[in-house]
Amino acid sequence: MTDVEKLAEKQKMALWHMRDSYVDLRERYGFTTSMYFLLESLIELDGRHYERYGKFNEKERIKIMRAFTEWAFEQEETE
Structure with missing residues (x-):
C-alpha cells in the first residue's frame, strides 16, 4: 500500500491541492525553490x-x- 493509499480522503484532498500548486511553481522555479515556496505556504x-x-x-x-x-x-526522476 502506498503512502497516498494510506491517507484519509481529506488528507488526499490537501495533497492534491499541494501537487497542483507545486506544478505551477515548478514551471517557473527550480526544484528546491518550488519545494521551499510550497512548504512556506503550509x-x-x-x-x-x-x-x-x-x-x-x-x-x-x-x-x-x-x-x-x-x-x-518521482516527478524529478521522470524528467
Whole structure:
C-alpha cells in the first residue's frame, strides 16, 4: 500500500491541492525553490494552504508531507 493509499480522503484532498500548486511553481522555479515556496505556504498564516493543512494533527501532516515529497521526487526522476 502506498503512502497516498494510506491517507484519509481529506488528507488526499490537501495533497492534491499541494501537487497542483507545486506544478505551477515548478514551471517557473527550480526544484528546491518550488519545494521551499510550497512548504512556506503550509506554515505562513496567509499561505495558500495554511488553513486546509492546519486542520490536521501533527501525525496527519507528516503523512501528507511524506506522500507529497515522494511524489515530487518521482516527478524529478521522470524528467
